[in-house]
Amino acid sequence: MKQEKEITIYDIARKLNISATTVSRGLQDNPAINKLTRKKIADTAKALGYRSNNFASSLRSKKTNTLGVLVPRLNSYFMASVMSGMEDAANKEGYNLIISQSQEKAAKEAANAHTMFNKRVDGLLVSLASETENIDHLAPFFRKGIPVVFFDRVFPHKDSTCVVIDNYKAAYEVTKHLIDGGCRRIMLLGGNMLRNVYADRLRGYQQALKDRKIPFNEKLIYISNLAEQDGVNAAELILKMKAKERPDAIFAANDTAAVHCMIHLKAAGIQIPGEIAFAGFNNDPISSIVEPNLTTVNYPGYTMGEIAVTNLISHLSGQNNVKNTSTVVLRSDLVIRASSQKSKAAK
Amino acid sequence: MKQEKEITIYDIARKLNISATTVSRGLQDNPAINKLTRKKIADTAKALGYRSNNFASSLRSKKTNTLGVLVPRLNSYFMASVMSGMEDAANKEGYNLIISQSQEKAAKEAANAHTMFNKRVDGLLVSLASETENIDHLAPFFRKGIPVVFFDRVFPHKDSTCVVIDNYKAAYEVTKHLIDGGCRRIMLLGGNMLRNVYADRLRGYQQALKDRKIPFNEKLIYISNLAEQDGVNAAELILKMKAKERPDAIFAANDTAAVHCMIHLKAAGIQIPGEIAFAGFNNDPISSIVEPNLTTVNYPGYTMGEIAVTNLISHLSGQNNVKNTSTVVLRSDLVIRASSQKSKAAK
DNA sequence: GAGGTTTGTGCAACCGATTGCAAAGAAAGA
């Protein structure tokens, strides 16, 4: 393998009979350098096949143009959309992403944060693992003034921005919609209450019940990791209940759990939405495939990713003061489909 | 914001009254350094809160411990699984990933490759955009001897490994399965034939027909991007056909197209699999949600990601000669579900 | 005890770009 010699600013400088300083400035389009000189530098750089050495540059300027991303899991449609939005936004601004997943483990999250810190990312984007109880592992970032933006599963902190949707309101609306459709015993398949997203959804659910004067029944709350199997388990539980105790609606905090619960109940002969109405959360592709189509909350993942990154970068370039935007709330909409409409089901 | 002073090896050296050289070597566990000294260095480093400066080190050693990943799109279940596997494997070996997506555009792919090159990734993982016609944009990597591993959508090249499944065989089996189930007019929803995955699937399909003495009918080939809308379009096309011309089975090169085509036909009153049997590819979550459940090919994304990274890293550490493994073929299995079984459908 | 090894450590150059400061040359104002 023939290794070509690497071209440096010194090579360019030598070729043009100017100093490396001028070349460095010229490559950055520094206005202090004569326009003609800049052009000559750019041309020569291209001609020689120069590529800038990020390490040398980062070493001196202490900027890496890299953002760290800490997420619980990569393999969900929602998270993939977020990543996609982040990548696009970052790319547009000349930043790169280093992505790592915690697998919902607090320890792995801490280890990954540590790696990011050592890699000296310019900023950090975080969605917390369900296990995580505090953000001590992010302390080094705050201490060094490295901006941290939380998204989706956030942890309010005075020095950082959160990008979220209004989970409380969304859950409130879902629940209200179910109640208005005639449901009274609404079961909630919730997630880990350490996480704002699940805690807020529970609150929204509770408030909607309260406003409609429906008593809150703790037995109708089922907390899990909201994986496929959890949906199935919930279904099993329901099938074991006496007919009178059974819920007449299920509101799951994600579509995966909702769909798998629904399928399992359907297979057992339960009419959906006739006997049990359903609503999910996220608007995953599966929600519009399952039959009946699942009522859910559209969660703008791509946009969330874009906004989180844009916000972070504007911090970095100082266009933006942390104090100005501590939280960005994105719009989310209730997507009403057949699974929640008892009345229309009687066709 | 109080900025803590950054600790360097010089600080450690001063504290211990030894040279920075020794500290550097000690931190790398260089056996030339006395064990006791090494221990003292490690302890002091921890005590002072030292973190190594990757740039300084990369600048000199010319290694970044970073791998570049070039993919067409991030927001699919399959790709998310691959990323997940890659990230896990990379993380385990102390590598980080820089991920970027081409949006299926050759130009963006080239631009991203260029960025990766400038970021001096130690190695590159590539799945090609559907548009890409050649790999000239990867030439700089080959010239500099930076290892490139292709996965899924590959482009055979003498200096690089490909990680794939046997698309030919998988498609052959799907087609054979449909034929054995009694189908004779099997429509293929294919992807861009520039890509091995789609070209191989077409070949497998053709060979299966040939082996079963069924004439190949060009009118039953529908090439598209295999997005949702393409599935719908295919369905429209079929609905416009005269009854005699209609296919009695559809084999789509991905589940998205299969599922959306199927739903659209179902809505139009076509019996699945009675009138038209269905098979897809990838084993996306939607394939086991749609009714009837979709027969498909299980595609081990997570494993593919893991293997691609592991292979790349072993190249880097020189444990592995390119010549030894030019292609890794992963096992894929036909997952038979209701959508393809005409006989059992008559319940 | 002389000569040969092994072990442990340090010197100083180096990686390639960035930047504060100085200064030469050009343009402008008095």
Place this chain on the structure above:
DNA sequence: TCTTTCTTTGCAATCGGTTGCACAAACCTC
């Protein structure tokens, strides 16, 4: 013509590890 003010450019130090080579001390061997 003499200052003054820009406009351009370069010097040299700096960022923080890494590494080839030299060398001193300790250990062997005959």
